[in-house]
Amino acid sequence: MITITIYLYTGEGAGKTTNALGAALRSIGHGHKVVIIQFMKWWKKTGEKKIEDKLKPEYEIHQFGKEGRKSLGDLEEKDRKLAEEGLEYAKKAVKEKEPDLLVLDEINLAVHCDLLNVNEVIQFLGEIPEEMDVFLTGRYAPEELIETADSVTKILDVKNPNEMITKKGIQY
Template sequence: MVDHAAPDEAARHAGKKARIKAARDRLMAEKTGEKGLILVLTGPGKGKSSSAFGMVMRAMSHGMRVAVVQFIKGAMATGERDFLLTHFADLCEFHTMGEGFTWETQDLERDRAAAARAWTKAKDLIRDDRNRLVLLDEINIALRYDYLDVGEVVDFLKSEKPPMTHVLLTGRNAKAELIGIADLVTEMTVVKHPFRQGIKAQAGIEF
């Protein structure tokens, strides 16, 4: 059975929502700026790259050209890379430049060299203003371990990023210098994770 609100309750509800809408409309009317954003997704929780690839898909749905550089992930196949290269190679340029997680390579100089190659590729893609969104997946890990100089990354983004290009940087432990210049920063937290219950990474969820 559906409960129907009394007339005075319905009127109060409508009046409240009308006031909220009017305030929201005023707020939105004041937001007229447009720019290419620097976006940072960080924190220990799952979902940073997943969210980033959601933005990649959203940008492509608007006909925007995008590019992806993966700083840590290596040869292992991932669903997002296979999907984008198979179906959207005309809109998405994808470069997997890492050699796997740091505990797999166990070679500092090799990790630094891989990060340097990835950063060189990233700079070329960002400078190309045909790319409206460039995702630097897990660059924060390379910065955390000082495989790259965070000052150089920050200076490049401030001085050479085209005005309307969005750059999205993911990975836990984002450095303060990067957070300082970002337009948007989201920190993912851990509440529960199946790995802690002895469940391995699941296809379609983790990769």
């Protein structure tokens, strides 16, 4: 019996999106279709965005974030509208594109910041076909999403250098 599995990655540590992208790459390697929806992200120069043309048609990624957003302190109504558009696109993609794996990147944070309603997200998750797997990522996952998920991983920073240097191909 095949059933939907909802994986949730949360926590203060780095690597939540990277874990979901690793699962996406593995899934593509088995000939599966993957759709990634990124909430609150807009930057086109990330590796996961730049690889899209090479991995099509099995891989597609869509960003729903306000260009230029720098921090959670500068959220506004436009951010809410973009997050809602992202959720609507995810609903449409599930029905029309029928991916094997759906990644809802930063959805936990979008719910935490009140850009999306947690009950609406849970309702959507309940409507996903049984054969599809879903990854939810982002800090501050609300308890309701943690309870809904089948598998929850909390990423914790144990040690970091005094000054973190971001490297192309590693952090973005």
